[in-house]
Amino acid sequence: MSYNNTAWLNDVRPNPYADQLALGFRHLRFTRSLEREYRDYFLEENFDLKRIALGAGLLIWLAFAVLDFYLVSSETRWWMLAVRLGVLGLLLGCGVLMIQRRHRHLLAPLSLVCIGSLGVGAGAVVAIAHRSDPSFPYEGLLLVCMAAYFLVGLRLVEALGVSLVILLAYVGLELWAGLPWPRLVNNLLFLLFGNIAGAVGCYLLEFKSREHFLISRLMRVLADHDSLTGLYNRRSFNRQLERLWRQAQRERHGLALLLCDVDHFKAYNDRYGHQAGDLVLQQVARVLEGTARRPLDMAVRLGGEEFAVLLYDIGEQEARRCAEKLRASLEEQSIRHEASPTAPVLTMSIGVACVHPQPGMPLGKLYELYEHADRALYEGKAFGRNRVVA
Numbered sequence: 001m002s003y004n005n006t007a008w009l010n011d012v013r014p015n016p017y018a019d020q021l022a023l024g025f026r027h028l029r030f031t032r033s034l035e036r037e038y039r040d041y042f043l044e045e046n047f048d049l050k051r052i053a054l055g056a057g058l059l060i061w062l063a064f065a066v067l068d069f070y071l072v073s074s075e076t077r078w079w080m081l082a083v084r085l086g087v088l089g090l091l092l093g094c095g096v097l098m099i100q101r102r103h104r105h106l107l108a109p110l111s112l113v114c115i116g117s118l119g120v121g122a123g124a125v126v127a128i129a130h131r132s133d134p135s136f137p138y139e140g141l142l143l144v145c146m147a148a149y150f151l152v153g154l155r156l157v158e159a160l161g162v163s164l165v166i167l168l169a170y171v172g173l174e175l176w177a178g179l180p181w182p183r184l185v186n187n188l189l190f191l192l193f194g195n196i197a198g199a200v201g202c203y204l205l206e207f208k209s210r211e212h213f214l215i216s217r218l219m220r221v222l223a224d225h226d227s228l229t230g231l232y233n234r235r236s237f238n239r240q241l242e243r244l245w246r247q248a249q250r251e252r253h254g255l256a257l258l259l260c261d262v263d264h265f266k267a268y269n270d271r272y273g274h275q276a277g278d279l280v281l282q283q284v285a286r287v288l289e290g291t292a293r294r295p296l297d298m299a300v301r302l303g304g305e306e307f308a309v310l311l312y313d314i315g316e317q318e319a320r321r322c323a324e325k326l327r328a329s330l331e332e333q334s335i336r337h338e339a340s341p342t343a344p345v346l347t348m349s350i351g352v353a354c355v356h357p358q359p360g361m362p363l364g365k366l367y368e369l370y371e372h373a374d375r376a377l378y379e380g381k382a383f384g385r386n387r388v389v390a
């Protein structure tokens, strides 16, 4: 099985999610960093499922314990009950850890312990019963394996591993119980075929889950980024601006907004063509990215030839210096602009505004930051362009 509809992906590459979709993942494995991200996502997605499955498993286990008691009359039922109680204790112990989010990293191993103990416990109960009654039903074991494939939120490799352990333990226990060979072979074949069906279903489920992960992450990236330059778009800028405002209020850090506008870009388009204009916008974007290097900084394409750089934890002097460096960097690219009346190369004007958000300062001040930078940019244009105004 492979992911076939890759033609549209070429439009959005390079992008790690699109690249992985195009590369395929039929062995249910991504590249190293994506694999780590997927496993985190998978754990988070299945957090509730695991807890519900554990609750259901406990109830079914108890119901079978009651059934054993009525179905088996000999002394062996006490041994069966002891096994059931032992497994019950283990499930309760794991359950206490699993319901707390702070033990999230233990979720996968705990699920394996739960399903494994249910399987081996069920195998032990069946083997004990088979010592006196070889026709005692053993099919419940398949139920446990099916839960591993479909209910507990395990990856295929985990479900296969734990099912294999359960089957091996079952064979060992039946040999100890002395189940006649023809019966053992019959039971084992039934369990094996059931497991093959479960594994195929689990493979398809995991494949779809991985595909969903990649597509949903890719959609998120596309929704937050400008398709021409790859910079953040205005929507994610607005979101991030408010988030950073609150963070800066809490941490008492300064914020700076650099509004950048390419000079005489209409003339550039008219002189060199729209496609050349697009390439230049991409070049400008790379220059802006060089300025927004720290994790909370952000380079944005607001639209057309208007860009913004949001800088976190910065003072007025430093912001002005950054803006000047940015302006000079574009000029140093020496992109010829023969149609510009102000410079022989492509330049941009930058309006700078800074704020130190204090706790309790209204959000309205944030919009003043934008207005201030916009006014400064307007002045920069009016005073001849290719300059920084704060």
Ligand SMILES: Nc1nc2c(ncn2[C@@H]2O[C@H](COP(=O)(O)OP(=O)(O)OP(=O)(O)O)[C@@H](O)[C@H]2O)c(=O)[nH]1
Binding pocket: 228, 261, 262, 263, 264, 265, 266, 267, 269, 273, 274, 275, 276, 277, 278, 281, 303, 304, 305, 381, 385
């Ligand atoms: N190539 C290209 N051009 C674009 C894009 N978006 C907007 N533009 C062009 O950018 C130009 C912006 O022109 P104006 O707003 O008049 O600004 P300007 O010519 O740069 O003049 P000043 O800003 O005053 O220096 C318009 O001609 C738009 O068509 C784009 O994605 N690609």
